[in-house]
Amino acid sequence: MTGELNREFEQLRDFERRDFERLFDEHQSMVFSLALRMTGDRGLAEEIAQDVFMELDRNLTKIESAQHAIFWLRRVTMSRSTDALRRRRVRGTDLWVEINESHGVRELESGSPLADRIEALLATLPEAQRAAIILRYQEDLTPEEIASTLGAPLATVKSQLQRGLKLLRAKAESQLKEYIRAV
Amino acid sequence: MPFDDFENELRDSLKREPAPASLKRKVMEARQNRAQLHLTRTSARQRSRMIWFERIAASLVLAGVAGGAVVGHYAIERRKGEEAKQQVFTALRVTNHAFEVMNEQLQRRDKSSQ
Numbered sequence: 264m265t266g267e268l269n270r271e272f273e274q275l276r277d278f279e280r281r282d283f284e285r286l287f288d289e290h291q292s293m294v295f296s297l298a299l300r301m302t303g304d305r306g307l308a309e310e311i312a313q314d315v316f317m318e319l320d321r322n323l324t325k326i327e328s329a330q331h332a333i334f335w336l337r338r339v340t341m342s343r344s345t346d347a348l349r350r351r352r353v354r355g356t357d358l359w360v361e362i363n364e365s366h367g368v369r370e371l372e373s374g375s376p377l378a379d380r381i382e383a384l385l386a387t388l389p390e391a392q393r394a395a396i397i398l399r400y401q402e403d404l405t406p407e408e409i410a411s412t413l414g415a416p417l418a419t420v421k422s423q424l425q426r427g428l429k430l431l432r433a434k435a436e437s438q439l440k441e442y443i444r445a446v
Numbered sequence: 447m448p449f450d451d452f453e454n455e456l457r458d459s460l461k462r463e464p465a466p467a468s469l470k471r472k473v474m475e476a477r478q479n480r481a482q483l484h485l486t487r488t489s490a491r492q493r494s495r496m497i498w499f500e501r502i503a504a505s506l507v508l509a510g511v512a513g514g515a516v517v518g519h520y521a522i523e524r525r526k527g528e529e530a531k532q533q534v535f536t537a538l539r540v541t542n543h544a545f546e547v548m549n550e551q552l553q554r555r556d557k558s559s560q
Binding site: 283284287288291292293294295296299300305309312313316317320377378379381382385396397400401403428431432435 | 457
């Protein structure tokens with residue numbers, strides 16, 4: 264009787280493991296990229312992604328569908344990233360030194376030089392605007408979906424998107440002149 | 447670079463990046479460790495629960511034995527009391543019979559003397 268129960272328990276764990284691994288494989292890039300663009304630090308982003316997936320593992324039984332999993336992952340990632348940034352602000356420059364030593368601040372290394380510069384400018388935006396812009400242009404979410412993900416009023420999100428985009432455009436126009444001239 | 451198409455440029459810049467290869471290994475290891483820890487804690491809890499069950503069962507057995515002994519002792523004492531009572535009654539009957547015999551003899555002696 265106990266052996267049978269143990270076998271069923273093992274089978275259940277095996278199903279859960281496969282579910283978790285599938286979700287991890289599908290969404291690791293999304294989670295990592297969100298955390299990376301929010302924090303600007305690869306090491307920290309990896310830690311956040313790890314925390315998020317461990318949290319997912321703990322809450323796997325509460326996930327109702329594939330869509331719910333994506334929504335849940337985005338929401339928790341944004342929340343964890345905000346927490347990490349808050350902790351970094353509280354600890355101040357010491358942490359920056361620590362991060363530089365242990366992880367290395369993110370280097371611009373993705374696509375075109377212009378894309379890298381734009382991404383670097385994005386890191387200079389206020390946190391709330393950055394979050395809205397990332398969800399809008401990385402994840403292609405509507406303002407309603409962004410509001411739902413961040414748990415913020417729709418009007419606030421629309422305003423953050425508008426102001427963030429305007430600020431980013433202004434920064435790009437003033438700081439990327441050399442590139443414009445070169446092109 | 448004209449910025450008319452700034453939003454498209456932004457979208458291209460913000461394409462998802464692949465996660466580092468070490469992430470999956472770290473997550474799977476952490477998951478495995480947590481499952482192992484959970485299993486250890488569960489079996490420790492089960493062991494502790496079993497010990498408590500054993501203690502409760504031993505207490506119940508002891509209480510049963512003590513109760514049985516008390517009840518048995520009471521029954522023996524009662525039976526002894528009953529036996530003693532019967533002995534007293536028998537002695538009383540014997541005495542009574544002896545008195546009756548004596549009484550008859552005394553009555554016969556009185557009649558013969560008259």
